[in-house]
Amino acid sequence: MIHFDGTTAAEPEPTVCNRVGCIVPTASDKFHTMALAPTITIHVPGPLRTYCAGAARLSISADTVRAALEDLERSQAALYRNVCDETGRVRRHLNVFVNSDNVRDLNGVDTTLAPGDVVTILPAVSGG
């Protein structure tokens, strides 16, 4: 499988669990089984990994995209500033997908999340 940013599933991709504030593999995080909100994965595009200790994926608990972004604001402030502007809006030239659907076509940042969902942040197509 090839991700949108060109990395492959076979590549080792460090996962950060924000809920405990340190790098912990999701599979071994017992907190997740007790959480009320579903555990989801945020896929971080390559250019932004420098802002989250190199992590390609972040594992967090959130029941909406908005809640996931709020979690990022608290736990990964530098990364968050790249994704959302000062007003809290997702930056204009970024797209946020839940699995394969752009949240623009769902319920925006109020799109609900289910266990195992993958939230992908991608720069919009641009150029010329």
Next chain:
Amino acid sequence: MADRIILTIGTKKGVFVADAAKPRRSFALRGPFGPGVPVYSTLIDTRGTPRLYASSCNPFFGMKVLRSTDMGKSFKETKSAPAFPKDDGRALINIWALEAGGGKKELWCGVEPASLFRSHDGGDSWDMVQGISNHDHARKWQPGNGGLCMHTIIRDGNRVHLGISTGGHYLSEDGGETFRASNQGVGAGFAPDPYPEFGQCVHKIARHDDAPGRLYMQNHGGWADWTGPGGPRPDIGVLRSDDYGRSWRSIAKGLPSDFGFPIVVHPHDADTVYVMPLEGATRSCPGGAPAVWRSENGGESWSRLARGLPRKQSYFTVLRDAVDIDRLKAPALYFGTTTGQLWIGREGGEQWDCLFDSLPPIYNVKVAVV
């Protein structure tokens, strides 16, 4: 180490650095630095060990400030960039001005939407300057074609002059705590009132340490033929103040156009000032023949400097921050074009040569002797 001339060149695709030994025969170029995104402002900070700064306008991931501590061999992001408070409602669009402040590490930064920020630690943290950013007029300013930008910051003791497009000239006389619009004599061509209190499309302001109180301004001219309400506004584009910017008068007579973006002052002669007149409609030099124009008497008369520049069929634009002049005894001018050429005007602009011919579109040129 012998003096070197260093240039920072902000472009559509990152910042370049060029340097040369004192004779300025040839410049070595390195870069681009940054993630290939527009750089509208740079600063060569010569306080102590020289540092270079560049804004980085990332359309995807927001604004960054880049800093180099090795004379432009590498750049790294500072710990943070200016940002509006969360409850302000505004979001940063671009960084248009970086200037050295007091002490060794203070920086001032003008941004879009027009606001002012200050750093006390060399760009790692920033505070919004409330006196202008939340001025009563701030929510009434309108964006020009380039956006609503604060592009000029001039410090003169306790005075601070700001240029805002379109907001006009704002003056502080208490070190930046409070500001007032100071635009008497500064015309506006895009409003029924030709001389409003504020809202003028100021393009650039310059001053010289040896002439206290004197300022030069390139304003948005090109309104001599306006026939609508308020009537024609000839010669509002190039102005001079002799009272610290409280009032302004035209010095545009003798220029082929009063429209243009940059204005710079000779480093050793406050009476010598340079502009680059452009046609208002095309933003290119009249007749497709580029020229810098120089006054050696404070704007009373002007002469054309074009030796070595193309004589025809050149339609580039030179933007507001794309001209600078070095401080050597016989200073050289430098200008960058929207077509990616960097020109040097030796002997104060008497002889022009193209240093680099195919850079990305150039937004900003700064020079220093280090």
